[in-house]
Amino acid sequence: xxxxxxxxxxxxxxxxxxxxxxxxxxxxxxxxxxxxxxxxxxxxxxxxxxxxxxxxxxxxxxxxxxxxxxxxxxxxxxxxxxxxxxxxxxxxxxxxxxxxxxxxxxxxxxxxxxxxxxxxxxxxxxxxxxxxxxxxxxxxxxxxxxxxxxxxxxxxxxxxxxxxxxxxxxxxxxxxxxxxxxxxxxxxxxxxxxxxxxxxxxxxxxxxxx
Amino acid sequence: xxxxxxxxxxxxxxxxxxxxxxxxxxxxxxxxxxxxxxxxxxxxxxxxxxxxxxxxxxxxxxxxxxxxxxxxxxxxxxxxxxxxxxxxxxxxxxxxxxxxxxxxxxxxxxxxxxxxxxxxxxxxxxxxxxxxxxxxxxxxxxxxxxxxxxxxxxxxxxxxxxxxxxxxxxxxxxxxxxxxxxxxxxxxxxxxxxxxxxxxxxxxxxxxxx
Amino acid sequence: xxxxxxxxxxxxxxxxxxxxxxxxxxxxxxxxxxxxxxxxxxxxxxxxxxxxxxxxxxxxxxxxxxxxxxxxxxxxxxxxxxxxxxxxxxxxxxxxxxxxxxxxxxxxxxxxxxxxxxxxxxxxxxxxxxxxxxxxxxxxxxxxxxxxxxxxxxxxxxxxxxxxxxxxxxxxxxxxxxxxxxxxxxxxxxxxxxxxxxxxxxxxxxxxxx
Amino acid sequence: xxxxxxxxxxxxxxxxxxxxxxxxxxxxxxxxxxxxxxxxxxxxxxxxxxxxxxxxxxxxxxxxxxxxxxxxxxxxxxxxxxxxxxxxxxxxxxxxxxxxxxxxxxxxxxxxxxxxxxxxxxxxxxxxxxxxxxxxxxxxxxxxxxxxxxxxxxxxxxxxxxxxxxxxxxxxxxxxxxxxxxxxxxxxxxxxxxxxxxxxxxxxxxxxxx
DNA sequence: AATGAATGAGGCTTCATTCAT
DNA sequence: CATGAATGAAGCCTCATTCAT
Numbered sequence: 001x002x003x004x005x006x007x008x009x010x011x012x013x014x015x016x017x018x019x020x021x022x023x024x025x026x027x028x029x030x031x032x033x034x035x036x037x038x039x040x041x042x043x044x045x046x047x048x049x050x051x052x053x054x055x056x057x058x059x060x061x062x063x064x065x066x067x068x069x070x071x072x073x074x075x076x077x078x079x080x081x082x083x084x085x086x087x088x089x090x091x092x093x094x095x096x097x098x099x100x101x102x103x104x105x106x107x108x109x110x111x112x113x114x115x116x117x118x119x120x121x122x123x124x125x126x127x128x129x130x131x132x133x134x135x136x137x138x139x140x141x142x143x144x145x146x147x148x149x150x151x152x153x154x155x156x157x158x159x160x161x162x163x164x165x166x167x168x169x170x171x172x173x174x175x176x177x178x179x180x181x182x183x184x185x186x187x188x189x190x191x192x193x194x195x196x197x198x199x200x201x202x203x204x205x206x207x208x209x210x
Numbered sequence: 211x212x213x214x215x216x217x218x219x220x221x222x223x224x225x226x227x228x229x230x231x232x233x234x235x236x237x238x239x240x241x242x243x244x245x246x247x248x249x250x251x252x253x254x255x256x257x258x259x260x261x262x263x264x265x266x267x268x269x270x271x272x273x274x275x276x277x278x279x280x281x282x283x284x285x286x287x288x289x290x291x292x293x294x295x296x297x298x299x300x301x302x303x304x305x306x307x308x309x310x311x312x313x314x315x316x317x318x319x320x321x322x323x324x325x326x327x328x329x330x331x332x333x334x335x336x337x338x339x340x341x342x343x344x345x346x347x348x349x350x351x352x353x354x355x356x357x358x359x360x361x362x363x364x365x366x367x368x369x370x371x372x373x374x375x376x377x378x379x380x381x382x383x384x385x386x387x388x389x390x391x392x393x394x395x396x397x398x399x400x401x402x403x404x405x406x407x408x409x410x411x412x413x414x415x416x417x418x419x420x
Numbered sequence: 421x422x423x424x425x426x427x428x429x430x431x432x433x434x435x436x437x438x439x440x441x442x443x444x445x446x447x448x449x450x451x452x453x454x455x456x457x458x459x460x461x462x463x464x465x466x467x468x469x470x471x472x473x474x475x476x477x478x479x480x481x482x483x484x485x486x487x488x489x490x491x492x493x494x495x496x497x498x499x500x501x502x503x504x505x506x507x508x509x510x511x512x513x514x515x516x517x518x519x520x521x522x523x524x525x526x527x528x529x530x531x532x533x534x535x536x537x538x539x540x541x542x543x544x545x546x547x548x549x550x551x552x553x554x555x556x557x558x559x560x561x562x563x564x565x566x567x568x569x570x571x572x573x574x575x576x577x578x579x580x581x582x583x584x585x586x587x588x589x590x591x592x593x594x595x596x597x598x599x600x601x602x603x604x605x606x607x608x609x610x611x612x613x614x615x616x617x618x619x620x621x622x623x624x625x626x627x628x629x630x
Numbered sequence: 631x632x633x634x635x636x637x638x639x640x641x642x643x644x645x646x647x648x649x650x651x652x653x654x655x656x657x658x659x660x661x662x663x664x665x666x667x668x669x670x671x672x673x674x675x676x677x678x679x680x681x682x683x684x685x686x687x688x689x690x691x692x693x694x695x696x697x698x699x700x701x702x703x704x705x706x707x708x709x710x711x712x713x714x715x716x717x718x719x720x721x722x723x724x725x726x727x728x729x730x731x732x733x734x735x736x737x738x739x740x741x742x743x744x745x746x747x748x749x750x751x752x753x754x755x756x757x758x759x760x761x762x763x764x765x766x767x768x769x770x771x772x773x774x775x776x777x778x779x780x781x782x783x784x785x786x787x788x789x790x791x792x793x794x795x796x797x798x799x800x801x802x803x804x805x806x807x808x809x810x811x812x813x814x815x816x817x818x819x820x821x822x823x824x825x826x827x828x829x830x831x832x833x834x835x836x837x838x839x840x
Numbered sequence: 841a842a843t844g845a846a847t848g849a850g851g852c853t854t855c856a857t858t859c860a861t
Numbered sequence: 862c863a864t865g866a867a868t869g870a871a872g873c874c875t876c877a878t879t880c881a882t
Binding site for chain 5: 224225228258259260261262265266
């Protein structure tokens, strides 16, 4: 690593800058056209050449991962902080609100594609799941969450509010809050009815076992 | 030559058969790759030539409509029947269960794409929405549904259980029932909290005005 | 359905009728879309199946030949009659007028494609050329036609008025008469200037030599 | 502009070269098959990939425009120069000679398709028509042109010599001169007969009103 | 003999990715 | 390293022609 003495120049500076330009442009394009936005459009918006794009990202999927990563990390750290909150039920709701607010801009659904995700994303997903697990545990214990839902349930439901709203092209930017509220009411103990199917387990990473 | 007496004569039996082969293949491919599955893959799976596809469907969108239409019609008629059921709350739940069970096989989300759908689909959507409206009305009146949700809410939430589950490639075929139960609990009056955003209105067709 | 006795019926009758239906439909479609009108459109208009089309015509080119043939024959016979007319100059003009009037409806240019035409068309072309040759001969002798133009010249110029007009999508149906008049004036002896290139000879059929 | 020192580096030398290869190949193919020559054939002849074609031309129509444009522009400027010539009649003939000489290589008939042409071509056509208008005006005034023909007439007759010759696959490269001479004789005042149809007006652009 | 379904070779265009400059 | 031209595999769709019924 390090390339210690190339010369006096800071050769990394504008390389790093290009990377940021591409990421920013990509978010705009992905928001406009979805994940099928063309690489050419992204580079045009970023003001770099296509070759530069592939120097930084190898693959379009790579870019997507790179975009998603900081948001996952950020979300995990928010979750981490909320684990210590005074009101565990409010903490879980706030976490889900943050998650949905973020996804409203970036399509994180990619992250959930359990089987096909690249390793880095799987790793991030596991981390996030671990955090959710602790939030859920506390909420359940405190009586704010029905007893029969698991961290995986919450993880899977996390993006549902956004998806519901995506069907509507002219939806206001905050409509997802309405559906998050409804779904969250469904997670509360009050008025909970029996669940007809056991919780899925296939996302549990080994590390969670411990 | 002479066709040594094959049998009675299938006048267009094989045309109808090809149509079914294509529809079946399309459902498989759409399930695997989403609506962006290639026509060529569909025809290959169906064992017909590409030209045959376009003899039957004019357009790829046409195929999607053809796949979706009978399900919507069926769903609407199920809803229509349930409007007369003794228990309005149970009727609504059953309706949503049917809807999700169907969508588990065909990607009906296409139907919800409000603005861009072909006219026939818009028409079907409006019919369905009208039916849901009546189910919701009765459920609300009977006290089985919270007061602050509308037919459009229910319509939009209709496919959420499936979508939640889609993220999981190895999900059991009935896992969606779990999330429908949770979401439906969120629609009940018990434990309902205030909704932070007004219901969307952009789907209301004139005909609903009655 | 009837068909009581399979016998004495005239089986050729509706076959011939179908042929005419196809020819009529083809002329309409060719007039509307040019020679690239689709066979499917022609058969639809004719009210016959595509298979029937190919029973009658083998090939789309075949149809075109079949359409062109009677017009050429007709034109040749008109020319033949005009050979005996009192005023050879007027006769030639009338011939060209007939030719253009016909071509206004059918694209006879196909006929002129010297090298690639099917044998039947070549034969027809030769006949027509022979007739034109006699018309030209008389007109030249009578002083109504400049000395330096040949039958081949007249043959080649024959469709020019139509072509000129084809560029104009909204041209009136008789505009070609204007350009025929101009071109014919160019063929008159009055004010004729020297021609910078010898007349082409490649169309002369052996039979003309005699 | 600038580029003062040509020097080393061919910055896009080969891109420009490919563009020329494609244009040259297109002219060959268009000459052979007409405007319906396939893009694939053009690229194969040019020795480039299909993608390269669309990098340079966006659309097949674009290519056609690109082929036609310089010739139209060139023709217009030749016409413009000839407006100042001493002998207006000779000037008009020379203009038509240039036009036909050019069209012998590129299929300019595309240009004439009045209604359907892309805007750029319509614009070019209008310019050209304006120039022709002035040539015609002067020729008419000087007595070299019959009184009853308009600029639109000349414009429409412009390509007739080529078309006449196109029917003959083995025509010598200069045969068109023969038919231009004949047609031009038809445009002279000597021996002019009455024209049976008024001149078309649909091409007159507003700008000609001047 | 008629029917119309099936065929499959193309046609135009897009786009992720590679590579010469 | 950046650049942007080149690549070529798909993608959707059309249409003359063949073939089973």
